[in-house]
Amino acid sequence: MAMTADGPRSAAERAQHDQAMRESPGSPVIVLGAGLAGLATALHLRDIPVVLVERDSMVGGKARSHRRDGFTFDVTGHWLHLKHQTTQDLVQGLLEPGALIEAQRRTTIYTHGVMLPYPFQANLHGLPLAVMGQCLAGFIGAWLRTRSGKVIEPRDFEDYVVRRFGRGMARHFFIPYYSKYWGMSLNELASDWHVNYVPVPTLRQVLSGAVGSRQDGLGYNARFLYPAAGGIDMIPQAMHRACTALDTCTTQLSTSVEEIDPRLRRIRLTSSPDWVTWHSLVSTIPLPDLLDRIPALPPEVMAARGALRSLPLRYLNVATRTRSPMREHWVYVPDPGFPFYRVGTFSNAVAAMAPPGCAGLWVELSDHSGRVDIPDALRALARLGAITDVEDVLFVEQHEVEHSYVIFDSARKAAVHTIQSWLAEHDIHICGRYGAWAYGSMEDAIVDGIAAARRIHTRHPAGGS
Known part of the structure; x- marks a missing residue:
């Protein structure tokens, strides 16, 4: 048979x-x-x-846009990065000349009460001195071990960040941020999921960033394309x-x-x-x-x-009657005192995403289940400086994506x-x-x-x- x-x-x-x-x-x-x-x-x-x-x-799947009262919201941030000539030719060939704008990424990390340029590991200047010292010492130790040839395959993602960036950076950024992002311990994650997405700076870049020389352009998304008329x-x-x-x-x-x-x-x-x-x-x-x-x-x-x-994603679309005090396109928030891990402002990239003088934001929430405390999230946005005041909010919409992140x-x-x-x-x-x-x-x-x-x-x- x-x-x-x-x-x-x-x-x-x-x-x-x-x-x-x-x-x-x-x-x-x-x-x-x-x-x-x-x-x-x-x-x-x-x-x-x-x-x-x-x-x-x-059509569109997750690359969809929702419009309400003159505001346009994507399903969280959808910035287009084209590194292959094939996809560049395809996208440009489908659209009219000038339909896309190119922008330089404006992204920060809010941690220890300060805004740091992205990525954290290359822009330590501004952190409390004790914290910066721990981060530098850990990174230099990891760098020396790598240079010695004593490379051990990491057991999991937490082990990877400790071995690659040192315990200081792991403690003060990677573990708190990605624990909020994934909603689980990092030792449950394989060590290779991050390939091409977590920037690995050189020792020179880390030291330069620590003394205040801003390190820009690191990572796959340093520049992005976006429709000029608004809406991915x-x-x-x-x-x-x-x-x-x-x-x-x-x-x-x-x-x-x-x-x-x-x-x-x-x-x-x-x-x-x-x-x-x-x-x-x-x-x-x-x-x-x-x-x-x-x-x-x-x-x-x-x-x-x-x-x-997989993990579901719960996020908020927030419309305000005033512009956002932040100029960033998005901000990473590892601090556990905030109920979200990432906040972005669509209208900072393309003004047409919101009516004149207004702002449209998305807020990626840390909790994957249970009741969402929207007033608390709005107060946290004001503390972060993403909105001027809770009273400026015109409306909030809560959304959920069932399969957002593959575990x-x-x-x-x-x-x-x-x-x-x-x-x-x-x-x-x-x-x-x-x-x-x-x-x-x-x-x-x-x-x-x-x-x-x-x-x-x-x-x-x-x-x-």
């Missing part, structure tokens, strides 16, 4: 699968999720029939217009997935009671949600699905590999931050979608090489 990834296959099942394979070349590629990854996939399939399926009534959703909307201009691409909005049958390469959507056969399936929806729509998963895949963990614990990597391998055997491709259960920027999502399209092109009879 033939064996498959999900166990023995009977003669009848083999016949059904073979028939599905014969029929699928004329079937479309179905792309689940019209966020940046899904849109990029659909846009780059071009000469292959594509059905783009989106649960919401609008301009980019996915432009991508969707380009998709719909293709004769081969159709979109089904307000449509959810009911069930997926990998063996027979078919899917049932809420838009129709009938099964739809697919040639290839691309999923950018959260990986647990995809698996929950596939009945009778193999035991090893079901176990891997149980190992997938990079010790089980994630193996679990994703097990799931991805099994899905690939059924020509199901996962991509994007949530589809591939990873961590990445908007550009990473677009690159992921392009790569998925290229993989399908090599296997689809209508596609090019």
